[in-house]
Amino acid sequence: MRIIFAGGGTGGHLIAGISAAEEIRMRFHNAEIMFCGTEKKFEEEYVVQQGFRFQKIHAKKWERSFKGIFVFLRMAILGVIESLFLQRKFKPDIVVGLGGYASFAPIIAAKLLCIPSVLLEQNVVPGKANLFLARWADEVCCHWRSSLKWFAKAKKVNVTGTPIRKGIVSGRKKNYYEKFGFDSAKYTIVVTGGSQGAQAINEVMVKSLHKLEPFSEKIQIIHCAGEHGYECVKKGYRQTKINSFVCSFLNEMDAALNIADIVICRAGATTIAEITAIGIPAILIPYPYAADNHQYWNAVEVEKNGGGYLLPQIDLTPEKIVEIIIDLIRNKEKYERMKMFSKEMGRPNASVCVVDTISRLISYRETRVALLAR
Numbered sequence: 001m002r003i004i005f006a007g008g009g010t011g012g013h014l015i016a017g018i019s020a021a022e023e024i025r026m027r028f029h030n031a032e033i034m035f036c037g038t039e040k041k042f043e044e045e046y047v048v049q050q051g052f053r054f055q056k057i058h059a060k061k062w063e064r065s066f067k068g069i070f071v072f073l074r075m076a077i078l079g080v081i082e083s084l085f086l087q088r089k090f091k092p093d094i095v096v097g098l099g100g101y102a103s104f105a106p107i108i109a110a111k112l113l114c115i116p117s118v119l120l121e122q123n124v125v126p127g128k129a130n131l132f133l134a135r136w137a138d139e140v141c142c143h144w145r146s147s148l149k150w151f152a153k154a155k156k157v158n159v160t161g162t163p164i165r166k167g168i169v170s171g172r173k174k175n176y177y178e179k180f181g182f183d184s185a186k187y188t189i190v191v192t193g194g195s196q197g198a199q200a201i202n203e204v205m206v207k208s209l210h211k212l213e214p215f216s217e218k219i220q221i222i223h224c225a226g227e228h229g230y231e232c233v234k235k236g237y238r239q240t241k242i243n244s245f246v247c248s249f250l251n252e253m254d255a256a257l258n259i260a261d262i263v264i265c266r267a268g269a270t271t272i273a274e275i276t277a278i279g280i281p282a283i284l285i286p287y288p289y290a291a292d293n294h295q296y297w298n299a300v301e302v303e304k305n306g307g308g309y310l311l312p313q314i315d316l317t318p319e320k321i322v323e324i325i326i327d328l329i330r331n332k333e334k335y336e337r338m339k340m341f342s343k344e345m346g347r348p349n350a351s352v353c354v355v356d357t358i359s360r361l362i363s364y365r366e367t368r369v370a371l372l373a374r
């Protein structure tokens, strides 16, 4: 079995792909997997670290300007040519698009070479690449039922969920608390701004710390600040009594989420898939400049289903954050309800469902090839 995962640009797309690839590796020992992504350094590093092959493909984000469109088209043509050569050499049985501009060329190349393809869509409102590619791909696997209306032109759409890392649904473990130097009797708050950190969330949390200080016997905080925010955030926590663990990027997010009682985060699709798979009440602060404001619609979906609070960045103040945290800690009934609604939204088996779709399409192709060869 030979599979290409194509996409990247952000951690969210990549991590969903890695999670599906891990499931494939576990089920099919002979599987050969390759990731195609952008020239961003973290992509290659992360993929290779997880034990997969990586190949850069020319790609550029779509920009609505004369120059932007020209550059996009030039890179897309280069990317398609590169992908055609690569796929003729690697001979994949299927190409999986992870969303984002980097999935564009490999999926088009797969279509030209009559190789089956699947698209993964993690957000409520699909990105431009997936919306365009849906008519060419054999199937689309999305996370949200409410995304279905966007894929009217697709051949087949499945609501599978977004693949998440195995460790995320492994349950609470005592040594997870020890890992962070934490106390299992306290409330654990996890603050994360997605794969790159979020300056607005970092700033508001640092300003909230002195208001949270009276609760230092009750709470402890893990804060993933991103590379740029790390120093400042670390300094802020050093000045309080609150037990904390500050990092720029946390590789053991599974451990952090498994001890989390409240998550404060952006509304990136993969983070939402992870917190709902466990069932953690969340305060969602969508990134206001995300393409088509898609994080806002992810957060609306979570709030509508009762799994968290949507707090637009424009209303984000230390007072508001502290008020919500205290309310969640004091109001046990409300907290438990939110936890339940969050879990109801979760799709912890998404990797299995996505890999079932992939292997079904591969078997279908093999049967067709065998019949034609008779």
Ligand SMILES: CC(=O)N[C@H]1[C@@H](OP(=O)(O)OP(=O)(O)OC[C@H]2O[C@@H](n3ccc(=O)[nH]c3=O)[C@H](O)[C@@H]2O)O[C@H](CO)[C@@H](O)[C@@H]1O
Binding pocket: 010, 011, 012, 013, 015, 099, 122, 123, 192, 193, 194, 195, 196, 224, 248, 249, 250, 251, 253, 267, 268, 269, 270, 271, 272, 274, 287, 290, 291, 294, 295
């Ligand atoms: C600005 C922007 O366009 N962001 C998009 C990007 O999000 P982005 O990649 O930033 O965020 P996501 O929430 O989707 O994914 C972040 C991933 O990084 C992991 N993580 C994060 C911090 C850390 O310290 N350790 C760690 O492991 C999280 O557990 C998660 O698996 O792709 C998502 C998937 O299409 C979109 O929904 C987001 O809107």
